[in-house]
Amino acid sequence: MPDPEPSPSQSSLPAAASGGRPLVPSPPIPSAVDVSAAEVRTPGAGLDRILGGPSGLGTAGLRLVRREEPPTPPTLPEPPAAAAAAEGSPIPGLYYHPVAEPDPVRVEEVGRRIKAWALDEVDLYPEEWEQEFDGFSVGRYMVVCHPDAPTVDHLMLATRLMVAENAVDDCYCEDHGGSPIGLGGRLLLAHTALDPLHTTREYQPQWTESLHADAPRRAYRSAMEYFLQVASPSQADRFRHDMARLHMGYLAEAAWAQTDHVPEVWEYLAMRQFNNFRPCPTITDSVGGYELPADLHALPAMQRVIALAGNATTIVNDLYSYTKELASPGRHLNLPVVIAEREGLPDREAYLKAIEVHNDLMHDFEAQATALATACPVPSVQRFLRGVAVWVDGNHHWHQTNTYRYTLPDFW
């Protein structure tokens, strides 16, 4: 992967590991000073065991202190007057953190390279979809979500995967030929582009050929091939697991659409925990050029932080895409729509309640992340938590400023 690297005018993270200040005025990870002990689950005994390392005969070399530490990230920039420059308005009452504008040099380079990949390497879309592809502004999205990526090559890992994930959603599930009918089969076969089929010599070639059969599979296959050049086996496996979660969420949404079923609010939230941005923030270490070890990623406290972060980012999408989804054919479920239907609230009240749900998720995410960062003073954990928090903030920024795609309802 060649990298004519534009000099980043923005980079960050983690405040703790770099000794610098955070790029965004976001939660004080890893300082837990403002979190009441009653609100936060203490990371459990599993953490003590991992931090202590194995204790049996001959295990001294396996202790946590022997882990390779993440590289020190680049120097932090001056905080810009970013929010003022951003297009689009934030949702009134939404709890979020403003971020620095993404480095325009990186945005342009990622935008140039992703278009070349889409057109020349995976033949992603027909000419008529070009405006929509450009309007998605995936370069801006990924640069703002990964300010600590050491190179544009690293950013491209996230960018290709983001485009591929959206191609699957659009072409298999939603408004570019998607349908709930037959979705399970399509998703499973596409999933094999991430998690390969191991079969007999007779059938292997047909499977290999199938990975070129449509744009979603070409995109998944290629994006994963690049990702595997950088990700460790456990990072790759983490990603596959998160993608399986995502596909399960798509299937539940589709099943409800097929029978025009509106789930209860908690059931909708359960579906949306799977049909979720989670696979994007959880590659923050691969994109940052370091690794959160598998046993630390698997900690229940880390899993809770990741789930809360993913849920907050995804409800942000429900809120910003509300009018787009109301205008789409049929009934498109999102949190305000489900609250209105299931709790008998007027649209505006339901929307305002959905904002509160989002804000509660954000506060809980920050409290749990702070508690974990305090309990687990390991540089890769600190940096990963910071990376997830910045992804959450960058995701909000992209939704707020993507006025090509999203418009706020007239509720204020």
Ligand SMILES: CC(C)=CCC/C(C)=C(\C)COP(=O)(O)OP(=O)(O)O
């Ligand atoms: C990038 C990625 C992993 C996406 C998976 C789930 C997904 C498509 C979203 C969380 C976005 O939700 P939605 O389909 O409602 O998107 P738009 O509102 O149409 O932008």
Ligand SMILES: [Mg+2]
């Ligand atoms: Mg949406």
